[in-house]
Amino acid sequence: MKNIVTVFLILLISHHGSCAKILGVFTSPGRSHYILGSTLMKALAEKGHDVTLISSFGEKKPPKTKGTYRDIVVTEIMKKMNELIAGGQVNMFEHAKMSPLPAAAFLARMMPRIMEPGLGNKEVQKLIHSNEKFDVVIVEQFMNDAEKALSTHFGAPLIVVSSMWANYWLNKIVGNPAPPSYIPMVTTDYSVPMTFCERLLNSLLYVVTEVFFNLFVYSVENDIIKKNIPNGPELSDVLYNASLVLMNSHPSIHQPVPYVPNMIEVGGFHVSPPKKLPQDLQEFLDNAKDGVIYFSMGSNLKSADFPPEKRDAILRTFSKLKEQVLWKWEEDVLPGQPDNVKLSKWLPQQSILAHPNVKLFITHGGLLSTTETIYHGVPILAIPVFGDQKLNAKSAMNNGFGLVLPYNEITEESFTQLIQEILNNSKYRNNAKKRSEIFHDRQVSPMETAIYWIEYVIRYKGAPHLRVAALDLPWYQYYLLDVLGFLILVNSVIGCIFYYSIRAVCRKICKKRKTKKLKQT
Incomplete structure (x- = not known):
C-alpha cells in the first residue's frame, strides 16, 4: 500500500x-x-x-x-x-x-x-x-x-x-x-x-x-x-x-x-475526424443518387448578401442540375428556391465534405475551407472575394483540383460551364485525391x-x-547596402585613379610629341 x-x-x-x-x-x-x-x-x-x-x-x-x-x-x-x-x-x-x-x-x-x-x-x-x-x-x-x-x-x-x-x-x-x-x-x-x-x-x-x-x-x-x-x-x-x-x-x-x-x-x-451528421442531413446526402454539390461562402461572407442578379444566376444554374445542392444560406427564405436545393443557416462542413456523395465544393476559397477540401479530396469551384482567397483559388486551379470564377464574372453561363467542367472531367477529383494523399503523408x-x-x-x-x-542587423546591413556602398566607393576610387593616371600619361605623351615637333621646325 x-x-x-x-x-x-x-x-x-x-x-x-x-x-x-x-x-x-x-x-x-x-x-x-x-x-x-x-x-x-x-x-x-x-x-x-x-x-x-x-x-x-x-x-x-x-x-x-x-x-x-x-x-x-x-x-x-x-x-x-x-x-x-x-x-x-x-x-x-x-x-x-x-x-x-x-x-x-x-x-x-x-x-x-x-x-x-x-x-x-x-x-x-x-x-x-x-x-x-x-x-x-x-x-x-x-x-x-x-x-x-x-x-x-x-x-x-x-x-x-x-x-x-x-x-x-x-x-x-x-x-x-x-x-x-x-x-x-x-x-x-x-x-x-x-x-x-x-x-x-x-x-x-x-x-x-x-x-x-x-x-x-x-x-x-x-x-x-x-x-x-x-x-x-x-x-x-x-x-x-x-x-x-x-x-x-x-x-x-x-x-x-x-x-x-x-x-x-x-x-x-484544426481538422478533426468526421462526426455523426444530423438525421436530415444524413438522409439528404445518402439519398442523392446523382451526387451532392456543397455551397458555402464561409463564416465572414454571407450568401444572402449576394446582389439579386448574381443570386438569380446561381439559382437558374442550380435548377438545371440533376445533382442535389446543399447551400449555407443565412436567412429563412430563398426566393425562387429550386426543388433540388436544401438550405441551412449552419452546416457541419468537415463532416459533409467527408461524405462520399459530395462531388463538388463551391467555396469562397478561404484557407480553412481549402484545407478541409484537400483533407477529404473534394474538388472545388472557388468564388474568391477578398484577402488570401484569390491566391488560394489560383493555387487550387494551378494544382488541378479546382477552377476559379471571379465574383465580378458570375453569370448563369459561366457558372454552369465551370460546374459541368468539374463534374464531368475526372482529372479534378483525381488531383484532389492526390493532394489529399500528400496532406495525410506525415510522420505525426x-x-x-x-x-x-x-x-x-x-x-x-x-x-x-x-x-x-x-x-x-539594421536593414541596410541585412540588404548589404553598406557593403555595396563600400564596393561602389572602392571601384569609384580605383576608376578615378585609373582615369587620372591614363590622363596624365596621355598628357605627358602629347607634351613630348609637341616638344619634338617644335624642335623639328
Missing part, C-alpha cells in the same frame, strides 16, 4: 511539473480565426496545461479537459466590426473589385481600428493588472501587433500563430528570406512563376506595404500599447521577439518556400507537431538558439 501511494505521489508531482500556464490571444472578428485558436488551446488544455483564451467568441459550454480552460470574451471587437459594416465602411463583396494595392492598404488601415478595443476590455484589463504569470503567450498574427506586448508584460516567451502561410507579416518578424521574385503578396492572385509584370507589381506592392506599415500602422499599434498596458514596451522591442511561428500551411496546399528554424508548418491542425499529426513545439519553447525558456542573426 505504501508503494502504491508513493507511485501515485510521484505521478502527481510529475504531472504538476509538466503543466504550464498558457495565455492565448485570438481576438480577430473572423470565426475561422477563432476556430484555429480555440482548437489549439483546447488541445493544450487536454494535454494537461492550464489555458486562458482571449477571443471575440468564446465557448457556450466550457470544454472538459485534463487541464483548466478559461475564456475571456472580448465583445468590443465584434461590436466595432458590426458598426463599420452597418456604416458602409466594410463591405466584403466590394473587396472583389479592389486591385492588390488598395486591398492591402484597406486591411492595414482598417484592422488596427477594429482590433484596438480588445486590450481595453474590462476583463483583459483586469488580467493585465493582476499578478498572474504565464509560461508562454500565444498570439495570432493578423495586424494586431500591439497584443504581442502581453508577452513582455507577463515576462513570457512569445509564440505567433498564423492563420495563413509564410507571408509579409510573418517573414519580417523572424528574419525569413522572402524574395518578391517568386513569393506573391497575400492580396494578389499571382501564379508561380510570375510574369515580368507580376514580379514588378509584386515588388512595388512589397515596398509600398513596408513603407505604409512603418509610417502609419506601427505608430498606431505603438499608441495602443502605451494606452492599455502599464509601462508598456515600445513596439519595436516586441515586434521581432517571437520565439516560434506556427503556420497554417503545408506543401499539399502551398508552394514550398524557405523557412528559418523557428517557423513550423502545422497546416490542417499537425496538432501533435504544434503541441511539441509549444512545449519545446516552454522547456527552453523561449528557445533563443532558434533565433537567426538577421533580426539583429
Whole structure:
C-alpha cells in the first residue's frame, strides 16, 4: 500500500511539473480565426496545461479537459466590426473589385481600428493588472501587433500563430528570406512563376506595404500599447521577439518556400475526424443518387448578401442540375428556391465534405475551407472575394483540383460551364485525391507537431538558439547596402585613379610629341 501511494505521489508531482500556464490571444472578428485558436488551446488544455483564451467568441459550454480552460470574451471587437459594416465602411463583396494595392492598404488601415478595443476590455484589463504569470503567450498574427506586448508584460516567451502561410507579416518578424521574385503578396492572385509584370507589381506592392506599415500602422499599434498596458514596451522591442511561428500551411496546399528554424508548418491542425451528421442531413446526402454539390461562402461572407442578379444566376444554374445542392444560406427564405436545393443557416462542413456523395465544393476559397477540401479530396469551384482567397483559388486551379470564377464574372453561363467542367472531367477529383494523399503523408499529426513545439519553447525558456542573426542587423546591413556602398566607393576610387593616371600619361605623351615637333621646325 505504501508503494502504491508513493507511485501515485510521484505521478502527481510529475504531472504538476509538466503543466504550464498558457495565455492565448485570438481576438480577430473572423470565426475561422477563432476556430484555429480555440482548437489549439483546447488541445493544450487536454494535454494537461492550464489555458486562458482571449477571443471575440468564446465557448457556450466550457470544454472538459485534463487541464483548466478559461475564456475571456472580448465583445468590443465584434461590436466595432458590426458598426463599420452597418456604416458602409466594410463591405466584403466590394473587396472583389479592389486591385492588390488598395486591398492591402484597406486591411492595414482598417484592422488596427477594429482590433484596438480588445486590450481595453474590462476583463483583459483586469488580467493585465493582476499578478498572474504565464509560461508562454500565444498570439495570432493578423495586424494586431500591439497584443504581442502581453508577452513582455507577463515576462513570457512569445509564440505567433498564423492563420495563413509564410507571408509579409510573418517573414519580417523572424528574419525569413522572402524574395518578391517568386513569393506573391497575400492580396494578389499571382501564379508561380510570375510574369515580368507580376514580379514588378509584386515588388512595388512589397515596398509600398513596408513603407505604409512603418509610417502609419506601427505608430498606431505603438499608441495602443502605451494606452492599455502599464509601462508598456515600445513596439519595436516586441515586434521581432517571437520565439516560434506556427503556420497554417503545408506543401499539399502551398508552394514550398524557405523557412528559418523557428517557423513550423502545422497546416490542417484544426481538422478533426468526421462526426455523426444530423438525421436530415444524413438522409439528404445518402439519398442523392446523382451526387451532392456543397455551397458555402464561409463564416465572414454571407450568401444572402449576394446582389439579386448574381443570386438569380446561381439559382437558374442550380435548377438545371440533376445533382442535389446543399447551400449555407443565412436567412429563412430563398426566393425562387429550386426543388433540388436544401438550405441551412449552419452546416457541419468537415463532416459533409467527408461524405462520399459530395462531388463538388463551391467555396469562397478561404484557407480553412481549402484545407478541409484537400483533407477529404473534394474538388472545388472557388468564388474568391477578398484577402488570401484569390491566391488560394489560383493555387487550387494551378494544382488541378479546382477552377476559379471571379465574383465580378458570375453569370448563369459561366457558372454552369465551370460546374459541368468539374463534374464531368475526372482529372479534378483525381488531383484532389492526390493532394489529399500528400496532406495525410506525415510522420505525426499537425496538432501533435504544434503541441511539441509549444512545449519545446516552454522547456527552453523561449528557445533563443532558434533565433537567426538577421533580426539583429539594421536593414541596410541585412540588404548589404553598406557593403555595396563600400564596393561602389572602392571601384569609384580605383576608376578615378585609373582615369587620372591614363590622363596624365596621355598628357605627358602629347607634351613630348609637341616638344619634338617644335624642335623639328
